[in-house]
Amino acid sequence: MRPREVWITLALVSMTLAQAAGAVVPKPPSASASEPRKEQLRKEWQNYNQMVSDMKNDLFATLDKTELQTVNKIEIRVEGGLDGTKGDDVQNCYALMDNGHPAVLLGQGFLRSLWYFIESLIYAEKYRAYDKHEKYIGFVLTSWQSNLTAASENRPPRFIPSPSEYFHWNKATIDTVDEAASPVWAEAVACVLAHEVGHHVLKHTSRNYLAEPLPAKRRAEEDADAWATSTLCRAGHPPLFGGAAIAYLQALYDDLGSNTTHPADACRSRALFVASIEQADKFKDGLAAKGHTPADLRRVLKARLAQFDATGACKH
Ligand SMILES: [Zn+2]
Numbered sequence: 001m002r003p004r005e006v007w008i009t010l011a012l013v014s015m016t017l018a019q020a021a022g023a024v025v026p027k028p029p030s031a032s033a034s035e036p037r038k039e040q041l042r043k044e045w046q047n048y049n050q051m052v053s054d055m056k057n058d059l060f061a062t063l064d065k066t067e068l069q070t071v072n073k074i075e076i077r078v079e080g081g082l083d084g085t086k087g088d089d090v091q092n093c094y095a096l097m098d099n100g101h102p103a104v105l106l107g108q109g110f111l112r113s114l115w116y117f118i119e120s121l122i123y124a125e126k127y128r129a130y131d132k133h134e135k136y137i138g139f140v141l142t143s144w145q146s147n148l149t150a151a152s153e154n155r156p157p158r159f160i161p162s163p164s165e166y167f168h169w170n171k172a173t174i175d176t177v178d179e180a181a182s183p184v185w186a187e188a189v190a191c192v193l194a195h196e197v198g199h200h201v202l203k204h205t206s207r208n209y210l211a212e213p214l215p216a217k218r219r220a221e222e223d224a225d226a227w228a229t230s231t232l233c234r235a236g237h238p239p240l241f242g243g244a245a246i247a248y249l250q251a252l253y254d255d256l257g258s259n260t261t262h263p264a265d266a267c268r269s270r271a272l273f274v275a276s277i278e279q280a281d282k283f284k285d286g287l288a289a290k291g292h293t294p295a296d297l298r299r300v301l302k303a304r305l306a307q308f309d310a311t312g313a314c315k316h
Helices: 003-021 037-060 065-073 089-098 108-127 130-152 163-167 171-201 207-211 214-234 241-255 266-278 280-289 294-310
Strands: 075-079 103-107
Touching (some): 037 065, 037 108, 163 171, 214 266, 280 294
């Protein structure tokens, strides 16, 4: 079995709990042929910003006082505007922090790519569209990269068709895939948000951080992952497929050589599973609020971990 197929199989195992845990956000608006694209992107942007502010309240409500104080100071918003991509999120973040405003900026283009990516995984699993799926993923990744380059050179981005346009399937199929993708996407966005907020809480925010040697940066990323994992579990949103989807997407990007900081290999997801299993009892209240017990969480994660280990993807 190829590694990518393994990920897809794992994905569906945890889908049920992800759905049961309850998506905290709506899906992004779907493309409409009659609506001008600019208007569509503008609405999408507003929608995303509403989503991250709802998420902030939901995910970080259980933090202790000191952490909450830090989180309350962080400005969390989606950037990108009408063009949909923006390559200088990091520099914008540091610029805001230099002025005493801690910030987490998420790219609108990134959020949309994440949605497309998850949809295409579901197409591949549900409809066995492996060859098309592989081609589509490659197409999205290279298009996204060239859009980032275009944005930095003030050129307009290239339009990236969604999987429903690319695969040419009927409305019933598209609706089914949309429905399955929504909670997974919500979970993935929650993972990204918690990870980035974790960098602030753990004080990885000085400009010197950019000049740190790679092993130190990787350690900081692992620490941010660990913080995000416990925060998500405590809030009743254990990182299941969402976390895996992010790690997978990151690994694909590393294959393209675009990122050397974030731990990209399969071991990153494994560490998330193990940390969630070990800490399951601590998340009793958050899980109960969503109608689950720590035993439910452990059962799903252990089954998932066993499948994962059988692939040999991470030698631990
Ligand atoms: Zn990070």
